[in-house]
Amino acid sequence: MMLNYIYTTFLTILYTLVMSLSLSLYLKERKRNYLLISLYFLLLILNGLIVTMSETFQIFANDYNRQFMVNPIIETIYYLATFGIALKLVTDLFEEKVKAYQYGLYIGFALWLIAVPFMSNSALKVWLYYLPSQLLTVYLGIYLLSHYRQVKQSSFLGKYTRLIGIMAIIFGLSIVVEDTFIIYFRDIYHTNMLKIHNRNVSEDLFHISLCIIAIKYFLSNYQTENEEVPLADKANLISAVHDSTDVYEEEQYYFDRFMDKYGITQREGEILQLLLQRKHNQEIANQLYLSLGTVKTHTHNIFIKLQVERRSEVCEVWEAYEKSELSQ
Numbered sequence: 214m215m216l217n218y219i220y221t222t223f224l225t226i227l228y229t230l231v232m233s234l235s236l237s238l239y240l241k242e243r244k245r246n247y248l249l250i251s252l253y254f255l256l257l258i259l260n261g262l263i264v265t266m267s268e269t270f271q272i273f274a275n276d277y278n279r280q281f282m283v284n285p286i287i288e289t290i291y292y293l294a295t296f297g298i299a300l301k302l303v304t305d306l307f308e309e310k311v312k313a314y315q316y317g318l319y320i321g322f323a324l325w326l327i328a329v330p331f332m333s334n335s336a337l338k339v340w341l342y343y344l345p346s347q348l349l350t351v352y353l354g355i356y357l358l359s360h361y362r363q364v365k366q367s368s369f370l371g372k373y374t375r376l377i378g379i380m381a382i383i384f385g386l387s388i389v390v391e392d393t394f395i396i397y398f399r400d401i402y403h404t405n406m407l408k409i410h411n412r413n414v415s416e417d418l419f420h421i422s423l424c425i426i427a428i429k430y431f432l433s434n435y436q437t438e439n440e441e442v443p444l445a446d447k448a449n450l451i452s453a454v455h456d457s458t459d460v461y462e463e464e465q466y467y468f469d470r471f472m473d474k475y476g477i478t479q480r481e482g483e484i485l486q487l488l489l490q491r492k493h494n495q496e497i498a499n500q501l502y503l504s505l506g507t508v509k510t511h512t513h514n515i516f517i518k519l520q521v522e523r524r525s526e527v528c529e530v531w532e533a534y535e536k537s538e539l540s541q
Contacts, residue, residue, distance in 0.1 A: 221265045224417060228254045228261065231424050234431040246305055250427065253298045257420055260291050264411045278409045282334050282402070285342065289326045292346045296322065303353055306374065307360050308480045322349065339409070340396045347389045350419075354381025363503045373426050384419035391415045467538050471531065475518045484511045488527050 232254040239247035267274040281288065297319065304311050325345050332338040357378030391413055401408040472482050487497045498508045516522060519530050 217265075217268060221261065221268075224261055224421070225258060227421065227424050228258045231427045231431075232258070234428065238431065246302060249298050249302050249305075253295060253302075254424075256291060256295055256298075263287065267409075267411050274409075275407070278407050278411075281409065282338075282407065283330065285326075285330055288342075289323075292326060293319075293323055296346065296349055299353055303356060306357075307363050308478075318349070318352075322346075334402050336396050336400065336402055339400070339402070340393065343392050343396075344389065347385050347392070350385035350388070351382050354378045354383075354385060357381065363507055373430065377423070377426065380419065380422055384415055384422070387415040388413055388419070467535055470538070471534050474534075477515065477518060481511050481515050481518075484508060485515055485527070488512065488515070488524060489531055491524075491528075 232251050235247045235250040235254070238244070239251060263277070267277050300311065300315060300319065304315075322345050326342065329338060329342045332341070355378070357374055361374040361378060395410050395413075399410055468482070468486070471477075472485075477485060483501060484497055487500065492500070494505055494508045494512065497503070497512075498505045501508075515527065519527060521527055521530060
């Protein structure tokens with residue numbers, strides 16, 4: 214009992230720490246990803262409290278497990294919310310919108326969680342209920358590994374993308390194995406005797422690993438912001454900033470207006486800036502950590518929006534626009 218108390222307290226403190234760091238960054242920078250991470254770990258905290266209560270209070274465990282076998286509404290909301298948040302975080306990481314098939318996966322997942330409880334009580338029913346969430350964790354890991362080269366290492370969690378993908382696959386499969394053993398060899402689903410182990414250690418280890426990565430990322434973020442510039446360099450730095458700020462802001466202002474005029478996205482804007490520097494596709498791919506195919510796709514979209522067919526014409530359109538703006 215004491216070890217269980219220490220373990221659950223440790224998890225709660227760890228999740229709360231990550232949630233607090235993420236929420237503080239959201240309040241400071243107003244980036245949606247930080248808010249999503251805060252909500253994700255808030256869900257972990259609430260779910261952990263329920264699991265702890267089911268392990269501590271037998272009366273609560275009996276009522277909760279009976280409710281789960283009939284209508285697992287709490288678990289359904291938890292799994293749908295956590296997967297939705299994770300999917301949104303992953304697609305935002307690659308600056309993509311949620312695809313149609315991903316919406317289909319989400320809807321199918323929801324229908325599955327609603328339909329399975331209508332089966333007769335058995336180990337198979339519980340195993341089938343949990344299986345999709347574990348497979349979707351593996352799917353997200355595969356998705357991260359297949360796209361991680363598209364993420365800039367300096368971007369949001371960019372350098373951790375590959376590691377998180379590997380962890381999602383390994384722990385996702387571990388959760389399946391552990392659930393299979395617990396459900397078929399430890400739990401009891403008889404009508405007169407119901408005994409369910411609600412904790413999955415592999416899932417806890419996965420979340421602990423995510424916490425370590427998140428804390429490392431958040432602390433490095435704070436450290437970067439708070440690094441002191443040596444006093445001897447401050448005068449030169451301030452002078453250089455004053456000399457370059459006006460020019461940079463003016464150029465950026467016109468470029469932002471150019472993007473708005475032609476409906477160019479943020480990622481396309483990054484590629485457009487390199488096109489204007491006469492960079493080749495492979496150079497752009499290397500600099501932005503994108504695949505060559507992705508660069509070609511975005512370049513093609515830029516050509517369509519600017520109504521041009523060659524790279525030289527892209528520069529002509531920009532120069533004509535800049536000249537027009539300056540003359541006004």
